[in-house]
Amino acid sequence: MSQNFDYRQLIDDYLSGNISVQNKAVVEHKIATDPEFRSEFDLQKNVINAIRESRRLELKNRLDNIHVHWYHSIPQSWKIAASVSVATLTTISAFI
């Protein structure tokens, strides 16, 4: 039982990138030689990928809900140019 738990922890550490070089070799050896370990490893890989994908989708959804008005992200110089031309037009129309 405790050995079982250690292997689960090792797989978790391996897949989250928090593993020592030595333990990495242990995991890779087990993958190559123990089919049961390998299928648990593959399953955990899917689980962790799915967690990551959930977060990615969540962040994407967050960005999708931000309404970007075109005016927000145009360069400052354009805004100045635009307000100048509006001012010019107003001046011109005052004369007409």
Add this chain to the structure above:
Amino acid sequence: MKDSEILAKISKGDESALDYLYKKYYRMMTKLVISNSGTEDEARDVYQDALIVFWEKARSGKLVMTSKISTFIYSICLNLWRKELERKSRLSNEEKDDVEYQDLESEERERIIRECINELGDTCRRILMYYYFDGMSMNDIADKLGYANTDTAKTKKYKCKKRLDELVKSKYTASDFMD
């Protein structure tokens, strides 16, 4: 906001930095895709993905910024759009191989696992996402979720992961999934 301030926010896991970047460079980045034969929807999609890649890299702590954030995001957009164009041209040539088939199988599995993730409570979902995607330390997770200490976060993470594993395994019989 200066680049250094944005990076500091990201390292704290503050997503508002992402919102800020999104608005700031929206036009510049979507224009890149649109002027390279992309639609507006494709442009938005690529830009959002690029920002998330940037977030992931910045979160990993391995990012060495040698240029402005905007330059960096621009190059990610460019790469992602190039890949997407390649994928499209491959699809039109109808190339198929085993690798893609295996990917589909894995994708289907992960889709089902994501349903299990959605069955977890919000706190469990947050902890697992912060740990496995954002690479947050237990200390930062405890801070962000308002736990008294790191041990509470650790115990919670362990329990949430166990609960998820049980949910996933309950969806499959041994013969379906384990061999």
